[in-house]
Amino acid sequence: MKIILMNINYFLKESLSGFKRSPLLNLASIVSIGLSLLILAVVFVGWWSSEEIITHIQQDAEMAIFYDEELTDEEIANLEEVILNKDGVLGARHVDSEEAYQQMEVMMGDEIEVLAQMGDNPFDPFFSTSVDPDRLPELTDELYQISGVDYVRDNEEIISQFQSLSNMIRYIGVFLTLIVGVTTMIITSQIIRLGILSKESEINMLRLLGAGKGFISLPFVIEGVILGGLGGVFASVLSFGVLSYGQGIITASVPFVPIPNTAEILPAVIFLVIVLGVVFGLVGSLLSLRFTKEERL
Incomplete structure (x- = not known):
């Protein structure tokens, strides 16, 4: 830990060098991750909304x-x-x-x-x-x-219908979480793998100087975390617009249904997609490092 703190500037500089090396590729990756997380955010809000409607109907x-x-x-x-x-x-x-x-x-x-x-x-x-x-x-x-x-x-029949809808959205949410997670981890792992290949000579130099695998690997792990986190931030920005626009359309289409205000859940959605982006990015980078040939690190 002491070595990490002493060299934090080096690790951050090295992790960001990948973005300078392939800006368009990294931008495309961030957009892809963000769009995947956006779908997950919409499903999460749909599930929350259906649960809120059920609670409202039961109370009324x-x-x-x-x-x-x-x-x-x-x-x-x-x-x-x-x-x-x-x-x-x-x-x-x-x-x-x-x-x-x-x-x-x-x-x-x-x-x-x-x-x-x-x-x-x-x-x-x-x-x-x-x-x-x-x-x-x-x-x-x-x-x-x-x-x-x-x-x-x-209200029993209405509640039953919304309960079925809520369960279906929940199952879809679990399935999409797995799909989005796998997709994000694949994207991140490929970016990290390309970074390792492009820095092979630098990595060999560090090995000759006595650097351990953990020291060499950490910048790539940070790069994966940043990549996933930026994808989450991009998804958050999109979520704000998509959910606000979508709520207006749904409310106008079914005025007799008590549609909850998505502004109440938006902070939680933003937190969720950013955290998931970071976690998926972290796991993707670790998997890339795990399956990289030993002699490359």
């Missing part, structure tokens, strides 16, 4: 109770009272067809024109009911037993 435990349209006003009022008296029902409010249309108009924005072309109001009246999340499964079965109730729409 509501159900829509649709009833037979043949019921009279008095029967509807009685039905509301029966629903309110159910254990686990925290509140119920009658929503007529006109209000249901207005609610959808707010959520869909300009897309409501598609419904307007249908002519008549396609929405049925219902009871908007807030419930205890812990009582949701049992309460759904109980509500179906009430005379006059046609259909109960709760």
Whole structure:
């Protein structure tokens, strides 16, 4: 460690010499690593967003109770009272067809024109009911037993769909992490290997002067770390623009889905891609050194 600290300037100078020697090749490598890490960042944000949506939906435990349209006003009022008296029902409010249309108009924005072309109001009246999340499964079965109730729409199906999506994104994320890791390590190892070949005479000189393999290898390890780290920084810059732009498009496309703000997770994403870039670069350089012929180091 003492020798490393005493020669830190030498190690840094030697590790950066590779960038001066082949600037275009190193730039291409950094871009390739950055684009790979960007894909990983997008998948990570997608997984986090789906988990946040699931949590939001679970906390906002509501159900829509649709009833037979043949019921009279008095029967509807009685039905509301029966629903309110159910254990686990925290509140119920009658929503007529006109209000249901207005609610959808707010959520869909300009897309409501598609419904307007249908002519008549396609929405049925219902009871908007807030419930205890812990009582949701049992309460759904109980509500179906009430005379006059046609259909109960709760969040369970939506949660199940988002949970499936979240699991799929998680599996994709693990797979892509392996792919990105292997790709980054291959790129880094090849850059390091080229650096070793180009400095063969200098390495022989150091060996004659008594330098050990660790002393000779360290600049190449630092070079791999810098290469991966710069790829992570490049991915971070791209992530900021891509995620901000992507969130705007998704929010406009599905206004009725509570899309979380990616600004909350962006610092963690930046940290993740830079750390992964450094780690993959480190491993790639070590693998390159490990499989380099002994006489070259």
